[in-house]
Amino acid sequence: MKPIKPVFEQMNNEIQNIRKEVQVIAVTKQVGVERTKEAIDAGIRHLGENRPEGLAAKRAAIADDVQWHFIGTLQTRKVKEVINQIDFLHSLDRLSLAKEIQKRANQPIKCFVQVNVSQEESKSGLAPEETLEFIKSLEAFDKIRVVGLMTMAPNTADEETIRKVFKGLKALQLEVAAENWEHAPCTECSMGMSNDYLIAAQEGATFVRIGTALVGTESEG
Numbered sequence: 001m002k003p004i005k006p007v008f009e010q011m012n013n014e015i016q017n018i019r020k021e022v023q024v025i026a027v028t029k030q031v032g033v034e035r036t037k038e039a040i041d042a043g044i045r046h047l048g049e050n051r052p053e054g055l056a057a058k059r060a061a062i063a064d065d066v067q068w069h070f071i072g073t074l075q076t077r078k079v080k081e082v083i084n085q086i087d088f089l090h091s092l093d094r095l096s097l098a099k100e101i102q103k104r105a106n107q108p109i110k111c112f113v114q115v116n117v118s119q120e121e122s123k124s125g126l127a128p129e130e131t132l133e134f135i136k137s138l139e140a141f142d143k144i145r146v147v148g149l150m151t152m153a154p155n156t157a158d159e160e161t162i163r164k165v166f167k168g169l170k171a172l173q174l175e176v177a178a179e180n181w182e183h184a185p186c187t188e189c190s191m192g193m194s195n196d197y198l199i200a201a202q203e204g205a206t207f208v209r210i211g212t213a214l215v216g217t218e219s220e221g
C-alpha cells in the first residue's frame with residue numbers, strides 16, 4: 001500500500017487551498033491498527049470508525065492524543081459501549097438514540113445530526129424539513145451538544161447532483177446556527193468522502209471523512 005504521509009500532505013494542501021478550516025478525518029474502518037498508527041505518524045489527528053468493535057480495537061492499541069469520531073449508524077443497545085470512548089458522534093438521527101446517550105454519557109458529547117439531504121430510501125438521517133424541530137427538541141438533553149450536521153452524498157458520478165446535496169446541508173446548517181440555541185451551536189458541516197471531498201470543501205465542509213483515498217483498504221480490519 002502507498003505510504004500515507006505524502007498522500008495526506010498533498011490531499012490536505014489541496015483542501016486547505018480551498019478552505020482553511022477543513023479538518024480531515026481518516027476513516028480507518030477498513031484498515032488495522034498498524035495502518036492507523038501510520039496515519040497518526042503522518043500527522044492526522046482525527047480518526048473515524050463505524051463499528052463498535054473497530055473502535056474498541058484501535059482505542060485499546062492507540063494512546064496518542066487524537067480525536068475519535070463515530071461515523072456509522074449507532075444501534076441504541078451499543079451506546080453504552082461506545083459513547084464514552086468517542087469525541088464526536090456523526091450519526092445522531094433519532095430521539096431514542098438521544099435518550100440513550102443522555103442516560104449513558106459521562107459528559108456532554110459533541111454530536112452531528114445526520115440529515116438525508118438526497119432523500120434516498122437507503123440512507124439514514126432525518127428529512128431536511130424535520131431537522132430544525134428535532135434539534136430544538138434536544139434542548140432537554142444536557143449530554144448532547146449539537147456541533148453540526150452530517151450527510152452522505154448520493155451514490156452517483158454526477159458532480160452537480162452531489163454539489164446540490166452539499167449546498168443543501170450547508171444551508172440547513174446555517175439555518176440551525178442562526179437560531180442561536182445554546183445546546184446547538186451547529187457551526188460544523190461533516191460532508192465529503194474519497195470521491196467528493198473537494199466538492200464538499202468548496203461547498204463549506206468543515207470536516208471531510210476520507211477512507212479509501214487516504215489510508216486504503218486491507219483485506220481484514
Ligand SMILES: *Cc1c(COP(=O)(O)O)cnc(C)c1O
Pocket residue numbers: 027029050071072152193194195209210211212213
Ligand atoms: C466509510 C465511510 C466514509 C469513508 O468512505 P471512503 O469512500 O472510503 O472515503 C465516510 N463516511 C462514512 C459515514 C462512512 O461510512
